[in-house]
Amino acid sequence: MKDHLGRPLVAVTGIGIVTPLAWGREANWEALKAGRSGISRIRRFPIEKLRTTIAGTVELPEEAAGAAPVSSAVRVERMAEAAIAEALAQAALELGAFPGPLMLGMPPVEMEWPQRFELARGANGSGAYPAITRAATGRRDLYETFLFGGVGERLAARFGTTGAPIALTTACATGASAIQMAVEAIQRGEAEAALALGADGSVQPEAVIRFSLLSALTARNEEPERASRPFDRTRDGFVMSEGAAALVLESLEHARARGAAVLGLVSGCGERADSFHRTRSNPDGSAIIGAMRNAIADAGLAPADIGYVNAHGTGTPENDRMETLGMRAVFGDAPPPISSNKSMIGHTLSAAGAIEAAFSLLTIRDQVLPPTINHHEPDPAIALDVVPNLARKVSGLRHVLSNSFGFGGQNVCLVVSAAP
Amino acid sequence: MTCQDVVVTGIGLVSSFGEGAEAHWEILSRPGAKPVLDEAAFAPYPVHPLPAMSFDAQIPKKGDQRQMEPWQRLGTYAAGLALDDAGARGLVADMHLIVAAGGGERDIAVDEAVATALCSTPPAEAGPILNERLATDLRPTLFLAQLSNLLAGNISIVHGVTGSSRTFMGEEAAAADAVRIAAARLAEGRGQIALVGGAYASQRWDLMVLYGAGGALWRGPFAPVSARGGAGGFVGGALGAFLVLETAEHAAARGARALARLAGVATDAAHRRAGGGSAAVARALHARLGGPTGAGLGVLSGMTGIAEARAEEEAFLAGLGAAAVRRTGSLLGHGVEASFPANVALAALALSRGGFYPPMDPADAGEGPVERILVTGFGQWRGEALALLERAA
Numbered sequence: 055m056k057d058h059l060g061r062p063l064v065a066v067t068g069i070g071i072v073t074p075l076a077w078g079r080e081a082n083w084e085a086l087k088a089g090r091s092g093i094s095r096i097r098r099f100p101i102e103k104l105r106t107t108i109a110g111t112v113e114l115p116e117e118a119a120g121a122a123p124v125s126s127a128v129r130v131e132r133m134a135e136a137a138i139a140e141a142l143a144q145a146a147l148e149l150g151a152f153p154g155p156l157m158l159g160m161p162p163v164e165m166e167w168p169q170r171f172e173l174a175r176g177a178n179g180s181g182a183y184p185a186i187t188r189a190a191t192g193r194r195d196l197y198e199t200f201l202f203g204g205v206g207e208r209l210a211a212r213f214g215t216t217g218a219p220i221a222l223t224t225a226c227a228t229g230a231s232a233i234q235m236a237v238e239a240i241q242r243g244e245a246e247a248a249l250a251l252g253a254d255g256s257v258q259p260e261a262v263i264r265f266s267l268l269s270a271l272t273a274r275n276e277e278p279e280r281a282s283r284p285f286d287r288t289r290d291g292f293v294m295s296e297g298a299a300a301l302v303l304e305s306l307e308h309a310r311a312r313g314a315a316v317l318g319l320v321s322g323c324g325e326r327a328d329s330f331h332r333t334r335s336n337p338d339g340s341a342i343i344g345a346m347r348n349a350i351a352d353a354g355l356a357p358a359d360i361g362y363v364n365a366h367g368t369g370t371p372e373n374d375r376m377e378t379l380g381m382r383a384v385f386g387d388a389p390p391p392i393s394s395n396k397s398m399i400g401h402t403l404s405a406a407g408a409i410e411a412a413f414s415l416l417t418i419r420d421q422v423l424p425p426t427i428n429h430h431e432p433d434p435a436i437a438l439d440v441v442p443n444l445a446r447k448v449s450g451l452r453h454v455l456s457n458s459f460g461f462g463g464q465n466v467c468l469v470v471s472a473a474p
Numbered sequence: 475m476t477c478q479d480v481v482v483t484g485i486g487l488v489s490s491f492g493e494g495a496e497a498h499w500e501i502l503s504r505p506g507a508k509p510v511l512d513e514a515a516f517a518p519y520p521v522h523p524l525p526a527m528s529f530d531a532q533i534p535k536k537g538d539q540r541q542m543e544p545w546q547r548l549g550t551y552a553a554g555l556a557l558d559d560a561g562a563r564g565l566v567a568d569m570h571l572i573v574a575a576g577g578g579e580r581d582i583a584v585d586e587a588v589a590t591a592l593c594s595t596p597p598a599e600a601g602p603i604l605n606e607r608l609a610t611d612l613r614p615t616l617f618l619a620q621l622s623n624l625l626a627g628n629i630s631i632v633h634g635v636t637g638s639s640r641t642f643m644g645e646e647a648a649a650a651d652a653v654r655i656a657a658a659r660l661a662e663g664r665g666q667i668a669l670v671g672g673a674y675a676s677q678r679w680d681l682m683v684l685y686g687a688g689g690a691l692w693r694g695p696f697a698p699v700s701a702r703g704g705a706g707g708f709v710g711g712a713l714g715a716f717l718v719l720e721t722a723e724h725a726a727a728r729g730a731r732a733l734a735r736l737a738g739v740a741t742d743a744a745h746r747r748a749g750g751g752s753a754a755v756a757r758a759l760h761a762r763l764g765g766p767t768g769a770g771l772g773v774l775s776g777m778t779g780i781a782e783a784r785a786e787e788e789a790f791l792a793g794l795g796a797a798a799v800r801r802t803g804s805l806l807g808h809g810v811e812a813s814f815p816a817n818v819a820l821a822a823l824a825l826s827r828g829g830f831y832p833p834m835d836p837a838d839a840g841e842g843p844v845e846r847i848l849v850t851g852f853g854q855w856r857g858e859a860l861a862l863l864e865r866a867a
Contacts, residue, residue, distance in 0.1 A: 100601025103609065162577050162622040162643060165684065167604060170585065173683070174593035181589025183582060183679035190687040197688025198855070202576065202622075203644030207743065207856050218743040218857055220651050221643045223575075223623045231640055235655075242662055259605055260612075267614040327571065327639035329630045332541060332618050341636065461618075462627025464639045 055307045057321065058354030061241040065309040065316045065473070068145030068302030069412045070137035073399045074110035074295055077136055079144070083416045085398070086424045087445045091279035092399050093293050098123045099259055106271040108278040109257045110295030110400035127163035129255030131205045133298035134158070138213055138249060145302040145314060149213065154245035154304070156219040158206045159232030159252035161404045165200055166258055215249055223404060225460030226366070227325075228252055229299065230407030230468050234323040236303045246308040252408025253298035265294060268333060270370060280428050282401075284367035284394035285374050285440045287433040292368040295400030299408035306474070316473040318415045321453070322353025328463030335376045335459065342380040342465050346455060349467035350384070355453060357385050360469070362423055362448070364414045364456040365440075367394025368401050377457065378436045393426040393441035407458035407466060414454040414470045421448050480657045481732035481866055483725050484560025484718030485819035486552040486671070489806050490522035490711060494555060495823050502805065502820070505832040509805050511696050511709075512677070518693040519686065521676040522711035522807035524548065533632050543579035543619040546628050549673030552714030553629045556669060560718035561730060563633075570637040570665045571626055572656045574649035574672035574811040578620035580680045584611045625673065635669055646776070647743060647857025648672075649814040654739035654859075656719055666724035671716030672811035681710070690854045692779055698804035699779035700837035706781035708854060711807020715816035722867070732866035733826035736818070737846070738763045741859040752786035755858045756850070757793065763848075763862045768795035772830050772844035774817040775801045776851040778808045783852045790850075797848070798830060798840030805834045814851040814859060821847035821863045 057063050071078065074092030075085040085092070092110045098117075101107040114132055117123055124132070142149055170181065173193075177185035190196060198204050206219035224231040229252020236248035265271050272291035274281040283289040301320075309316050326344035330336035350357055366377055381389045395410050396402075402409055417423060422445050429442035452472045459465045487494065490510035491501050501507050513520040529547050532554030533539050539547060557563055588607050592600040618624050623641040630636055642648035649672045656670040685691050685708075692707030699706075725732050740759040744752045760766075773794065777787055791799055802817055809816060824830050830842030851859035 100598060100605065102602035103605040105609070160643075162575075164577050164580075164680075167588075168597075170589045171593040171600075174589040179590065179594055181586045181591075181593060183586060183683060186589065187679065187683045187686050190683050192689065193687040194689070197684060197690070200684055201645060201688070201855060203647055203853070203856060206644060210743065218647050218651055218741045218859075219644075220655075221648070223641050223643055224639065225621070225623050225627075235640075238655075238659070238664075242658060244658075259601070260608055263605065263608045264612060264614075264617040266609070267612060268617060325638040327626075327630045327636040329634045329636050332624065332627055332631065460623070462621065462623045462639070463630050463636075464623060464627070464641075 063306040064237045064240050064303050064320050065306040066301050066318050066320060066415055067304055067309050067314040067316060068141035069317060069415060070140030070300040071409060071412050072112055072133045072137050073297035073409060074112055075399060079140060086395065086413060087422055089425045089427045089443060090398060091427065093278045093281055095278055098257060104262060105266045106262060106273045107275045108281055108293060110293060111257050112296045125166050126255045126258060127199050127205060130160050130253045131208060133255060134209055134251055134253040137298040137300035138251060141300040141302045147302065151214040152249055154215065154247035155217045155239055156206060156210050156215040156249045157232040157235040158219055158221045159228035159404050159408060160205060160221055161254050161256055162223060163200055165196060169196060216245065224464035224466065225462050226403060227407055227458035227460035227464045227466040228404035229409060230458040230466035232408060233301060233320060233411055233468060234466060237320050237323055240303060240305050247304035249300065250303055251300045252405040254402050254404035255296045256403060257294055257296055262294060282369050282397050283428040284369040284397050284426055285433060285436050286429050287431040289369045289371060289374060291370055293400035295402045297402040297405045297409055299405060299412040301412060318418055318473055319471045320468060321471040322349045322469035324348025324352055325466045333461050334372060339376055339379040339383060341463060342376060342459055343383045345465035345467045346380055346384045349455060349469050353469040359453050360390055360455045361451040362390050362417060362454050363392035364410045364454055365392045365394040366457040366459045367396050369396060375435060378438055381438055389438060391423055391439040391441050393424055395424060397427045411456045411468050411470060414456045417454055418451055418472050421451055423448055478661050479722035480660050480719055480736045481722045481725050482717055482734050482736055482822040483720045483730045483732055484556045484562060485822055486556030486559060486716040487816060487819050488548060488552045488714035490525060492525050495559060499823055499827060502831050503829055507805055513696060516682055519682055519691045520696045520709050522709065523677055524712040538632050541615055541618060542628055545578055545673055545675040546619060546625045548675055548714040549625045550628045550632050552671060552673060553669060553716040554633055556716035556718050557633055562667060562718050565667050566634040568637045569635045570668040571629060571635045571639045572652040572670045573626040573641045574652040575622040575625050575641045575643055576811050577622055579678060581612065581616055582679055637665055645810050646814060646851050646853035647859065649811045650741045650851045650859030653815060653818060653861060654741055657736050657739055660719055660721050667720045669716060669718055671815040673714040674809035674812040676710035676712040676807065690780055698835040699777045699801050700835050702779045706779045706784060708778040708780060708808035711809050713806060713809025713812035713816050715812045715819050717815055717819055734822040734863040735866050737862040737864045739861045743857050752783060752852055752858050753789040756790040759858060759860045763860060766846055766848060766862065767797060770845045771797040772842065772847040773797050773799040774821050774847055774849050775799060776813045776817050777801045777803050778854050779803060780854050787850060787852045796840055798842055798844060800831050800838050801835035817849040818861050821849050825863055825865050
């Protein structure tokens with residue numbers, strides 16, 4: 055029940071997933087294995103004058119029924135609730151009395167344009183900050199919705215997690231960081247269990263435009279489902295997306311003692327920050343190589359033990375080139391297969407690390423590698439087996455490395471493993 | 475798993491009083507310090523403004539400064555002060571970093587112009603215009619200045635801190651958990667040295683609208699935290715506060731001076747739903763830290779001035795006997811994510827100088843000298859946190 059460093063082994067006993075493909079773990083996994091794309095034309099708000107008009111979006115039931123779109127903060131909370139509830143059901147844990155803390159990976163949230171417009175209308179048509187500040191007086195609802203601690207506090211209250219919930223962001227590595235924080239809390243003996251979550255719901259005009267302005271997004275708007283092309287020669291940016299994944303983590307001992315079904319282990323976590331540039335990796339790849347090696351070493355494994363890599367694989371020219379460099383540095387001339395879930399679900403940003411860790415566990419469970427779709431023109435600079443276009447049945451797969459590399463140089467890698 | 479002593483070996487502090495440990499000790503250790511205030515610029519909300527600063531000393535490249543707005547500059551600057559104070563510049567490659575962050579600055583002029591122009595236009599019509607305006611008016615670099623995790627990103631880039639990088643969000647509680655987890659990781663042997671802290675740029679309308687909406691800001695002429703009537707409120711204080719934490723063994727091996735021992739940090743969140751008051755939660759946290767009370771104990775309270783949390787904290791403080799209590803918010807203001815690390819820094823500073831601070835607020839009572847200092851952090855909306863510091867061996 056202990057790992058190679060004498061720490062408690064950390065088991066996964068529940069998984070919940072929401073993505074543009076579906077609400078629910080198994081429906082998501084079936085779609086992913088089938089190579090289906092969840093990317094579509096944005097319908098949530100007018101798209102005229104946008105450079106990029108496609109995304110992966112998760113609509114709430116009331117939005118689908120015609121209600122006005124909710125803010126990112128509300129969407130994050132709702133998807134998180136659904137993912138947690140699904141994970142707790144699988145773990146056979148009671149709703150409302152979770153025996154450990156909540157580690158919540160989420161984006162920064164703030165008032166958005168609909169709120170600003172509403173306040174300006176309340177200020178007789180003035181959008182000046184002093185005027186909208188006066189108009190906002192007494193709007194406890196805005197305050198509690200957009201405080202950074204708000205989402206976590208409400209989720210903690212609803213699911214009865216212990217202690218202070220911790221909301222965190224490490225850009226595109228956020229979901230992986232949340233899992234790492236939960237693993238550390240269990241290894242440290244702070245709790246027998248922890249709830250780890252990554253969620254993002256940022257498809258709103260300003261966020262789309264801001265990522266566009268950074269030249270990070272593809273503008274291949276004509277065929278949305280073919281736009282996300284990780285590792286392909288024609289890749290030219292990522293597709294923004296939304297979703298959430300929750301993992302119930304507990305010490306293997308705790309899981310076994312209560313007779314829970316163990317879905318797998320989070321056996322290693324590695325991180326390394328980069329000091330090179332705000333949006334680019336150091337060309338020497340040292341930080342991402344370091345994060346990958348640290349995760350494998352933390353799991354007490356050698357690179358050759360890793361049977362498959364769940365890529366960060368955003369589909370930007372830069373990321374995929376750097377990830378290839380990292381793969382070669384860590385695994386040498388015979389790297390394991392690697393594929394990108396983002397080819398189908400897009401880049402779910404703060405949720406990506408958690409969603410992809412969840413899919414990595416299902417990869418081991420079913421011994422099926424999900425494909426990298428839209429792979430039609432291999433890039434000669436990317437000499438990797440990217441599991442092109444079709445899922446692949448494998449056998450004997452025990453250890454998967456899941457990569458997450460963020461803007462701001464925050465890199466986190468996880469090793470997930472079969473149940474012992 | 476090992477459990478090692480953790481010490482504070484460096485503090486980086488910027489407030490309305492100025493910058494650096496020495497400057498703060500000079501001002502705060504003498505009676506009669508008066509808060510630095512601007513009561514006009516953000517009326518009806520007073521603020522403690524940023525001091526005049528030259529960022530070049532800690533952020534030498536102008537290109538780096540241009541990629542940031544005041545919040546990130548303040549934090550990056552304070553982080554550099556902490557590294558210098560600890561003599562830890564050479565240790566940054568394997569140093570772990572946890573930042574407690576709020577949101578970065580919005581482009582106020584763009585927000586105001588667009589909101590005024592489009593607020594009354596029907597959404598279907600306003601949408602395309604909004605898209606066009608934002609695509610034209612928003613500066614790409616400002617997105618990075620706005621991202622919460624980019625304070626940590628800038629600390630990595632400017633100072634080279636690359637062991638790891640995490641950013642916690644969640645106002646006061648995020649900062650207390652940042653200190654708690656940074657210390658816990660060192661204690662269990664995950665790394666030898668860490669940098670942790672936060673920053674708050676108080677002169678920001680985009681924060682006034684948020685905190686003002688919740689009634690969290692004090693309105694009208696300045697009053698000390700204990701004397702704010704009605705529902706009370708906080709007065710935002712410019713604050714950058716970073717700590718270098720280190721295992722005692724590592725500090726001793728490199729001959730670094732330990733300012734204080736961080737004996738423990740404990741945090742929780744009272745869930746109002748369950749009817750659990752903050753005072754009861756804080757008493758439980760206090761017990762976890764060994765329950766120090768009475769003479770020889772100093773308290774640096776992060777009291778915000780919001781009446782509800784203040785009443786809970788006063789009930790807790792009343793159980794600490796003859797402890798010398800100082801409400802630092804009456805001089806420094808409230809710095810949200812920066813307040814808890816700032817008060818830990820002031821505690822380490824006092825313990826290293828063998829002194830304590832004279833009263834800062836009319837309600838402050840008790841006298842030094844102190845052997846141990848308890849830092850409190852009752853959040854404006856939720857969260858309770860305590861840290862206990864002792865004289866270094």
